[in-house]
Amino acid sequence: MLEFISYLVNGISLGSVYAIIALGYTMxxxxxxxxxxxxxxxxxxxxxxxxxTMSGMGLPPVISVLISIVVCTxxxxxxxxIAYKPLRKASKLAVLITAIGVSYFLQNVxxxxxxxxxxxxTSVVSIDPISLADGAVIISGETIVTIIAxxxxxxGLTSFIKYSKSGRxxxxxxxxxGAAQLMGVNVNATIALTFAIGSGLAAVAGVxxxxxxxxxxxxxxxxxxxxAFVAAVFGGIGSIPGAFVGGILLGVIEILGKAYIxxxxxxxxxxxxxxxxxxxxxxxxxxxxxxxxx
Amino acid sequence: MKKKALCLLLACAMTFSLAACGGKGxxxxxxxxxxxxxxxxxxxxxxxxxxxxxxxxxxKVGGIGPTTGGAAVYGMAxxxxxxxxVEEINAAGGINGVQIEFQFQDDEHDPEKSVNAxxxxxxxxxxxxxxxxxxxxxxxxxxKTHEDNLFQLTPSGTAVKCVQYDNAFRMCFxxxxxxxxxxxxxxxxxxxxxxxxxYDSSDPYSAGIYEAFRAEAENQDFxxxxxxxxxxxxxxxxxxxxxxxxxxxxxxxxxxxMPFYYTEASLVLKECKKQSYxxxxxxxxxxxxxxxxxxxDTSLAEDLMYMAPFVANSDDEQVKSFVTxxxxxxxxxxxxxxxDAYDCIYVLKAAMEExxxxxxxxxxxxxxxxxxxxxxxxxxxxxxxGISWEASxxxxxxxxxxxxKGGEGVAL
Numbered sequence: 001m002l003e004f005i006s007y008l009v010n011g012i013s014l015g016s017v018y019a020i021i022a023l024g025y026t027m028x029x030x031x032x033x034x035x036x037x038x039x040x041x042x043x044x045x046x047x048x049x050x051x052x053t054m055s056g057m058g059l060p061p062v063i064s065v066l067i068s069i070v071v072c073t074x075x076x077x078x079x080x081x082i083a084y085k086p087l088r089k090a091s092k093l094a095v096l097i098t099a100i101g102v103s104y105f106l107q108n109v110x111x112x113x114x115x116x117x118x119x120x121x122t123s124v125v126s127i128d129p130i131s132l133a134d135g136a137v138i139i140s141g142e143t144i145v146t147i148i149a150x151x152x153x154x155x156g157l158t159s160f161i162k163y164s165k166s167g168r169x170x171x172x173x174x175x176x177x178g179a180a181q182l183m184g185v186n187v188n189a190t191i192a193l194t195f196a197i198g199s200g201l202a203a204v205a206g207v208x209x210x211x212x213x214x215x216x217x218x219x220x221x222x223x224x225x226x227x228a229f230v231a232a233v234f235g236g237i238g239s240i241p242g243a244f245v246g247g248i249l250l251g252v253i254e255i256l257g258k259a260y261i262x263x264x265x266x267x268x269x270x271x272x273x274x275x276x277x278x279x280x281x282x283x284x285x286x287x288x289x290x291x292x293x294x
Numbered sequence: 295m296k297k298k299a300l301c302l303l304l305a306c307a308m309t310f311s312l313a314a315c316g317g318k319g320x321x322x323x324x325x326x327x328x329x330x331x332x333x334x335x336x337x338x339x340x341x342x343x344x345x346x347x348x349x350x351x352x353x354k355v356g357g358i359g360p361t362t363g364g365a366a367v368y369g370m371a372x373x374x375x376x377x378x379x380v381e382e383i384n385a386a387g388g389i390n391g392v393q394i395e396f397q398f399q400d401d402e403h404d405p406e407k408s409v410n411a412x413x414x415x416x417x418x419x420x421x422x423x424x425x426x427x428x429x430x431x432x433x434x435x436x437x438k439t440h441e442d443n444l445f446q447l448t449p450s451g452t453a454v455k456c457v458q459y460d461n462a463f464r465m466c467f468x469x470x471x472x473x474x475x476x477x478x479x480x481x482x483x484x485x486x487x488x489x490x491x492x493y494d495s496s497d498p499y500s501a502g503i504y505e506a507f508r509a510e511a512e513n514q515d516f517x518x519x520x521x522x523x524x525x526x527x528x529x530x531x532x533x534x535x536x537x538x539x540x541x542x543x544x545x546x547x548x549x550x551x552m553p554f555y556y557t558e559a560s561l562v563l564k565e566c567k568k569q570s571y572x573x574x575x576x577x578x579x580x581x582x583x584x585x586x587x588x589x590x591d592t593s594l595a596e597d598l599m600y601m602a603p604f605v606a607n608s609d610d611e612q613v614k615s616f617v618t619x620x621x622x623x624x625x626x627x628x629x630x631x632x633x634d635a636y637d638c639i640y641v642l643k644a645a646m647e648e649x650x651x652x653x654x655x656x657x658x659x660x661x662x663x664x665x666x667x668x669x670x671x672x673x674x675x676x677x678x679x680g681i682s683w684e685a686s687x688x689x690x691x692x693x694x695x696x697x698x699k700g701g702e703g704v705a706l
Contacts, residue, residue: 003540010536055589108362116366117583117626118557120590129568140568213533214564215557215587219364223530258537262523264495266531 002136007259008252013143013212015251016150020205021228022235022243023157024198030174030238031194034092037099038079040225041106042199046072046206047216048110051119061124069203076199077192084195085188103222110218118217121210142212149208153201154244161240166193174238234274236287245285351653353389355380355642356415357398357635358408358435359427365403367583368631372427372449373398375632378619379639389643392653396639401426405434412438420444421657422646422664424638427631429453429469429499436462445661447642449634452579453498457687461661463668464687465634465641465677466603469499472578473506473553475693476601480549481514485574485599490520490547492538492562494554496528503553503578519545532558535565542573549574556584563594579603582696583629585703592701602696603677604633605705613676630677637675644671 021043028036046068054064083102087095127141161167172180173190181187209224210216227250235246250270257269277285357376359369380396388394397418399411408431415423423439423446426432432451439446440459448456449465452472457464467475480486491507494500504522511518524541539562542550550566550573552559559581566572577584577600584595606617606627616636620628628636649667651660665685673681678691695706 003544006540007537010534014534051589111362111366116362116364116370117586117588118367118560119588120560122589122591138569209533213561215533215561217364217557224533226530254531255534255537258531259540262526263531263537263541264523264526264528267528 002133003259005132006137007255009137009139009143011252011255012248013146013251014255015231015248016146017205017209017212017224017247018228018231018250019150019244019247020153020201020208021224022232022247023153023240024201024205025229025232026235026237026240026243027170027194027198029232030240031170031177032084032191034084034095035099035229036084036195036198037096037225037229038102038106039198039202040221040223040228041103041110042072042076042079042202042221043206043209043225044110044216044218044221045075045106046203047121047210047220048114048119049203050124050207050210051121051216054124055122061126065124065204065207068207069200072203072206073196073200076195076202079199080192080195085191107218107222114218116217118215121214121216123211123214124207125211140212142208146208146212149204150244150247153204154240157197157240166190170194230270230274233284234277236284239284239286239288242284242286249285352393352395353646353651353653354419354421355394355396355639356412356418356420356423356425357396358401358411358415358423358425358431359398360403360431361398361400363402363404365428367629368450369400369403369427371629371631372425372635374620374624375449375616375628375635376424376639378616378623379636383639383643389646390650390652394639401431403428403431405431407431408435409438416442416444421653421655421660422642423447424449424635424642426451429456432456433458443658443661445657445664447638449638450631453502460665460685460687462687463683464689465638466630466689467579467601467691467693468688469502470506471688472601472693473503473508474510476503476551476553476576476578477507477510477514479601479693479695480551480576481511481516484515485576486547486549487516488519488545488547489516489549489551490525490542490545490573491518491551491553492525492527492535492542493552494528494532494558495522495526496530497554499580500554507551507553516549519547527558533561535562536569538562539565539569539571543569543571547573549576552577552581554578555580556582556587559584560587560590560594563598567594575599577601579630582703585698585701586627586629592698595698596700598698599706600696601693602630602703603691603694604630605694605696605703607702608705610676612674616676633676637673637677640675641668641671641673644673 024039049068049071050064053059053067054061079102083098087098123142125141125145129138129140131138161171169185169190172185173187177187231246231250232243234250235242253273254266254270258266359372360366361369361373380394384393399414401408401411408426412435423444425448426435427450429451432448433455436456439461443461446462451464452466452469454468491504493504520541525538575598579602581600582602617628645664645667648671649663651663668683669685681689681691683689696703697706
């Protein structure tokens, strides 16, 4: 039982990271109707910015994280402006390929600047681990911070979209960008804002990911990025609560599957669950079926 | 008009980037002053092997390995190590008075790209190959070199099949050999009675060592307490090791055997600390380099033992000279891949001198001469002394166990 609790906590922690990354995927998909495969690499950039400013320049963790968020936000908007905006009217496939191109570009730039050697990331969290039941269950400071950060981000984002003007504009654009434009919503600005928020979240995800799993390479973001994309589809792509639920579930299934079934089959189990969910509910757990009117 | 200008700009950018790639391919030709004399005849020698006599001809040695991508750290090291050796040999007068021209191609740790790189090098006129650096690409290229009967010496292709043909040799230990030797070492030195293993089931290197280790464990006085499925991870699942570490901890293992690379090892070590689990850590040669992980908390790796063919802080003169040169040029301590590559070039030199090959021979004739010469030489290098080779391509050398003490690797 204690073992189970410890696995569950690990799963929720891993899932929280997936969830924060998945939020970025889902928001961009919901509003710009495109899959931003470079999202995973923005995470890596976030990690490297903190690595450089904190370990390299000796700034305090909080300042480094803030710098990282600013850099990633700017980077996200820049990518959108240079690589995606000119393709707004192009076919979806073209945008998808561009996104993959941006992803490789970011990886290779990081490779040029930082080299291929693994960097060890100093955790930004300095909370002592909590030890329960005589050390049978140990919850690390990173785990606690990750889970709390995920809940705070989730709550903040939901209320932003519900109550703020620009948040409602996002909702409008996601439902029907043409109509939104007719109603005076600045679609381009809204999409840019979405990228800014998504990339800012990616920076947070990068910091949390690297704090828990401290090996930083130019390819650090690639795999978690793909897993988070799966989480977004799992929860229903385009839906913000869906990304949250999908991320947490994915993390928990992954860890429990590894622990109780087979570590070798962890991914097979995750994807089997995904297939079953999509068969039963093609839009994902919380995805909405939008009727196309002719 | 605007479009035209854009097209032109893009075309320029493309040419520029291609040119940049070519430059990065890393061509170490003869020292600058000889360049003008050697280059022209060498180029002529490409198509017409015979007429280019020893006058201005060169030996064309190719290298293949990942200099970009996830395994770039190994390919870069091999390229650099080999280049240093080539420079040294050329400066000292070459092989039987003939200079070496060395070209290194990137394969991104991808078998298909590795074969492409091989073809590029063949077009360039390669006579001998050092590579590929990583196992899977090496196996793929091995098929081609066997077809073409081109001599291949891999610095670090550890999989059994890397040297399955008689034209291929290796500098490093094979995977089963490492598993066998580490099981023996643990058993003979009574390091533990209960052992847990974590390994990468998607990587033939890691899985190969694990299988040999498991087989040999039955002959030794210790027991493997975790099942294969509890300790395995794979390429898409190598960030979270909480489950594998818990399994080892709960099984009461006193020693954790880690036959995989140091990037993952740094995560496993951190996870063990998180779970307050402190067994004896034992790794293989992929662990070499863990201390070079920037910003790594070396206290995590204190007392970690691993098998390595090369220790950078050794007192050996050859090692010292190599390490100094490497540090001067690249500002980092060379790892075993660099050392293996450095030795590879010197092994080629020794065997080529033994075989008495000349630059006008074609690749196949050189290969036939080299096959016999390789089994006849005894080599003293920086990755071991008195190394000899079997006709099967396997080296005979003694394994070295290194332990990390106070943030430095010390040979045991």
